[in-house]
Amino acid sequence: MAPLRALADLDDEERAAAESLLFRLADDEFVIAERYTEWQVVAPTLESDLALSNIAQDELGHARVWFDALGELGYSERDLVWERDPGAFRHSTLVELPFAEGDWADPILRGYLYDVAEDLRLDAVAGSDVRELVDPVEKIRSEEEYHLEHAQNWLERLCDDDAGRERVQSAADRLVPHALTLWVPGPAASAIDSSGLRGESLDATRRQWLDTVASFLESLGLTVPLDPGDDPTESLPDSVGSDGNHTDHWPRLHDELTETYRELGRSDVRRLRGEGT
Amino acid sequence: MDIETVKARAGPREFGRADDMPEEYREAATRMLQFHANSEIMGAYLEKPFIRQSPSVDRKLAFSAKVQDEIGHGQLLYRAAEALGVKTREEMLDELARGDGKFLNCFHYEMTDWAETPMIAFFVDGAAMKRQATLKQSSWTPYAHAMDKICFEEGFHVKHGEDIMRELATGSRKEQRLLQEAFDEWWPRILQFFGPTDDRSTHHDFAADVGLKTMTNDELRNQFLNAYVPKARKYGLEIPDEPRIRTDEDGEYYEVVEADLDWDEFFAIAKNEYPEGLDQIDGRATAREAVAWVRDSLTEADAGGPGATASAGGD
Numbered sequence: 403m404a405p406l407r408a409l410a411d412l413d414d415e416e417r418a419a420a421e422s423l424l425f426r427l428a429d430d431e432f433v434i435a436e437r438y439t440e441w442q443v444v445a446p447t448l449e450s451d452l453a454l455s456n457i458a459q460d461e462l463g464h465a466r467v468w469f470d471a472l473g474e475l476g477y478s479e480r481d482l483v484w485e486r487d488p489g490a491f492r493h494s495t496l497v498e499l500p501f502a503e504g505d506w507a508d509p510i511l512r513g514y515l516y517d518v519a520e521d522l523r524l525d526a527v528a529g530s531d532v533r534e535l536v537d538p539v540e541k542i543r544s545e546e547e548y549h550l551e552h553a554q555n556w557l558e559r560l561c562d563d564d565a566g567r568e569r570v571q572s573a574a575d576r577l578v579p580h581a582l583t584l585w586v587p588g589p590a591a592s593a594i595d596s597s598g599l600r601g602e603s604l605d606a607t608r609r610q611w612l613d614t615v616a617s618f619l620e621s622l623g624l625t626v627p628l629d630p631g632d633d634p635t636e637s638l639p640d641s642v643g644s645d646g647n648h649t650d651h652w653p654r655l656h657d658e659l660t661e662t663y664r665e666l667g668r669s670d671v672r673r674l675r676g677e678g679t
Numbered sequence: 680m681d682i683e684t685v686k687a688r689a690g691p692r693e694f695g696r697a698d699d700m701p702e703e704y705r706e707a708a709t710r711m712l713q714f715h716a717n718s719e720i721m722g723a724y725l726e727k728p729f730i731r732q733s734p735s736v737d738r739k740l741a742f743s744a745k746v747q748d749e750i751g752h753g754q755l756l757y758r759a760a761e762a763l764g765v766k767t768r769e770e771m772l773d774e775l776a777r778g779d780g781k782f783l784n785c786f787h788y789e790m791t792d793w794a795e796t797p798m799i800a801f802f803v804d805g806a807a808m809k810r811q812a813t814l815k816q817s818s819w820t821p822y823a824h825a826m827d828k829i830c831f832e833e834g835f836h837v838k839h840g841e842d843i844m845r846e847l848a849t850g851s852r853k854e855q856r857l858l859q860e861a862f863d864e865w866w867p868r869i870l871q872f873f874g875p876t877d878d879r880s881t882h883h884d885f886a887a888d889v890g891l892k893t894m895t896n897d898e899l900r901n902q903f904l905n906a907y908v909p910k911a912r913k914y915g916l917e918i919p920d921e922p923r924i925r926t927d928e929d930g931e932y933y934e935v936v937e938a939d940l941d942w943d944e945f946f947a948i949a950k951n952e953y954p955e956g957l958d959q960i961d962g963r964a965t966a967r968e969a970v971a972w973v974r975d976s977l978t979e980a981d982a983g984g985p986g987a988t989a990s991a992g993g994d
Contacts, residue, residue: 444966446973449983455747504969555985
């Protein structure tokens with residue numbers, strides 16, 4: 403196998419492609435973590451509270467890994483989070499939607515749809531030849547395995563009875579179209595593939611994702627609102643997120659999470675050593 | 680075991696699940712543990728919004744981890760309480776939702792600004808550390824065991840709180856001003872953390888006799904003042920003139936002038952009748968009610984949710 407290249411050694415076109423790939427990875431992780439933390443203290447049981455908190459912190463940690471890679475391309479945390487225009491965020495709409503109070507089926511199903519996608523995405527990224535993309539994959543995947551198991555166990559449990567299954571079905575009807583936005587190619591898609599930044603195309607990964615998701619959900623007695631053969635673009639929601647067009651929920655969330663930074667008039671971010679990791 | 684035997688044997692980690700403890704002991708220990716566990720939950724509820732409001736990614740991670748730790752502490756303490764056989768965890772969590780469960784005075788106040796966060800995460804947690812260190816000597820062994828883990832984690836929380844305070848205290852003038860304003864507002868509440876002076880504390884004598892408490896409120900408060908007033912000054916905070924705190928000739932704190940503190944407010948809080956506290960109790964109760972359908976769908980064997988045991992040891 404050829405030795406891995408460093409991000410810093412990519413040519414201009416490759417760098418732009420890598421940036422585009424990294425922004426999507428980082429932003430999805432960052433925003434889903436932000437949403438998951440909404441369940442802290444209000445999850446159904448103390449145990450589920452602890453579990454979802456762990457997952458939120460893992461995802462935030464992964465966001466930081468990808469933000470650090472973007473750091474190699476010259477971005478600071480200030481540019482990446484605190485002073486970035488909400489319209490410049492590249493996450494999918496799946497991760498930015500708010501939760502309805504008490505709708506535990508939503509974070510569980512959303513987590514499942516996201517974790518399966520994450521797994522495939524990491525596979526694809528591990529097939530690249532860029533060190534900053536390949537190196538973090540092993541550790542991230544070891545954590546994602548637990549996330550997936552957590553989501554699957556809960557889905558099985560919730561689908562045990564009719565009332566729970568109806569709640570999960572309603573979450574699926576609402577969320578699956580938004581999950582498809584994870585696979586919408588951006589303008590850099592072909593450059594990402596031709597620069598060898600991922601081992602599989604988005605299209606191929608989407609098909610695998612839908613196969614996996616559909617067969618598991620159907621085994622629980624759920625209906626997935628589209629078939630693998632369907633044209634996915636016909637099922638997409640009005641905004642897909644990764645092109646910068648988000649639902650109205652995103653600017654509000656961004657406004658809330660940057661409030662302290664703005665109110666205190668901060669202009670920089672200090673990294674902590676070892677804390678919270 | 681009768682009460683006289685309990686009193687004669689009372690000492691650190693003297694009694695446990697295998698002992699047949701008298702009702703009076705079990706109720707006193709349950710009351711303490713339930714109060715402590717409730718306080719962990721309500722403290723987490725108060726701090727939760729600051730996960731979102733954290734002004735850096737690292738800080739957000741640390742805040743999320745802290746809130747998670749508090750929930751984990753609640754879990755440990757309810758378990759230690761359940762072992763006394765007086766109430767189940769669900770009963771205690773329901774009492775908290777109904778407004779019948781008691782918890783620390785400081786967690787009955789609203790917290791809206793970032794500059795207030797060190798008031799809880801540094802001063803209140805620091806005060807809690809003083810009390811909790813003594814609880815490692817509790818005669819109820821499950822309580823003492825829980826405190827080993829809790830004290831270890833609280834050490835990190837206080838550092839996290841101190842770090843936020845240091846950042847504000849060395850920040851812009853506006854940040855320094857906001858920090859001082861938060862301190863002025865919270866200082867009397869922090870002084871009341873240890874409750875009224877001993878002669879007005881009703882439960883102390885029995886709890887001390889059976890080894891559930893090893894220090895008085897006054898001793899703990901003075902220890903706290905001796906450690907934390909210098910720390911507050913180090914970060915440039917001015918101690919308000921009132922409530923007056925008195926030192927002896929060696930400069931050691933020995934008294935807070937009780938008349939300078941608002942005890943009507945304190946006792947309203949103690950009865951869960953303070954409006955801001957009620958909002959928090961009700962807000963949490965509404966959130967708890969909204970996920971009752973999930974708990975109802977769980978079997979007894981799996982009451983925490985699927986995979987609960989696997990995740991309970993998480994960081």
